[in-house]
Amino acid sequence: MVERVALAGADDPVLRDYVRLRDVQARRSLEVEHGFFIAEGEKVVRRALESGHRPRSFLMAPRWLESLADVLDDHDVPCYVLSEAAIERVTGFHVHRGALASLERPAPRAVDDVLATARRIVVIEDVVDHTNVGAIFRSVAALGFDAIMLSPRCADPLYRRSIKVAMGSVFWLPYARLDKWYEAPDLLARHGFQRVALALDDAATDLARLQVGDKVALLVGSEGHGLSPRWRTTADDVVMIPMAADIDSLNVAASVAVACWALREG
Template sequence: MVQVIQIDDPADERLADFRDLSTADRRPDRPGGRGLVLAEGVVVVERLLASPYPVRALLGVQRRIEALADQLESVDVPAYVTSAEIMAEVVGFHLNRGVLASADRAPMPAPADLAARSRCLAVLEGVGDHENLGSIFRNAAALGVDGVLLGPGCSDPLYRRSVRVSMGHVLRVPFSTVEPWPDGLKTLRDNGFRIAALTPRADSRSLRTAVAGVGKVALLLGSEGPGLTEEAITAADLPVRIPMAPGVDSLNVATAAAVAFYEVTQALDPDH
């Protein structure tokens, strides 16, 4: 059962997982740092507790820890309870959601294993914005995408902002990396995937017609602004697009992902 521990000293060394989150070079979830996962808010912490990521500790105000009582019954970790003022001093800013949890990372699946058990995958290139990345993971969870593969230039899905924007769904959607790029996409083709590159260029086909009758689809999505590189488009089986009204050529990448995920998952499973 969770160990509830009252904290009245912001310098308490037991709070190291949560300290100075506004200081870039000391953040525990930064790439190359301690590699922790941080969940913020009751809903996201609940999803962390239900995920394969090993929880280390919680920090929150009394009422937020109490709101998690049912989920914490079977968790043997410390839950540090303190005031909002002390919590803000530890974290480095006022945390409106009132609770944080830290966890160690879980092993990523091998790309081939993820491909073997999936029908629909998102493959990302150059999605470096944490909020876009978090939104894409949330969309993937909502629309039945089986997993996400990360190419070069993508930010870390387990960075705190991505976890928060995804509403914790990054913790339930499996992801891995594609290496080398783009030659590693061959793993998808070997597992029966048709690889569709989302691009507004003139020779692309309508996504809906392109994926009709296809058994497994990997959807390539590029960065906000420049989109996919020519190298990635060439490595795909075909370029596809979302038809637009006149005068508009593209959508925000997370919005485009949501539309594309819906079209692909409906094509694969119309009763979904």
């Protein structure tokens, strides 16, 4: 059962997991070094717990205690209770639907394990924006692909903002981070994946006309530069979503949603 701890103020050192939540650089080193991540919002906190992630502590305003009571009471960790104004002083911003949890960061999945069991995957290269990473997870999960692979430089799916935009799908959709960017295309081929690069390239096939086999890896690049030449030129197919005149491109997350839909199993 959680221990409800009423704190006198926002500067109590027990709150160190929750400080300056909008400072991306500071958070990255803090969370990775100490092996935890933050879930924000009643629904996301609930999903984190229901998917088996182990809490270190909770921080919330009094009114969230009751609505989360059923899941809180399964855990033997402190629940710090502060006013919403005091929580804002700790975290540095107004926490909408103000419940937070600090949870143990799970051990990363092995790349080979994910690739051995998935049949339809999205592989994202250097997508550094947490909102885009979260949006990609949400769409990939909703549209029934099996897993996501991330290039070494992609943003962290367990960063608070990624989790929130993903509506918690990062908690159960399998994913792994590739440790070798250059070898990734070969690795995908060894696991039997048809590598389909999504690119705005005049020579590309219209996405609607792609013939897909049993194991498909959709490769997508960063917002700014798209896929690297290495990943694009080694792909088995290069496909494009035809654009209307005067438009540069779809957002990367919208592109992934369209492509997952177009390549769905009939």
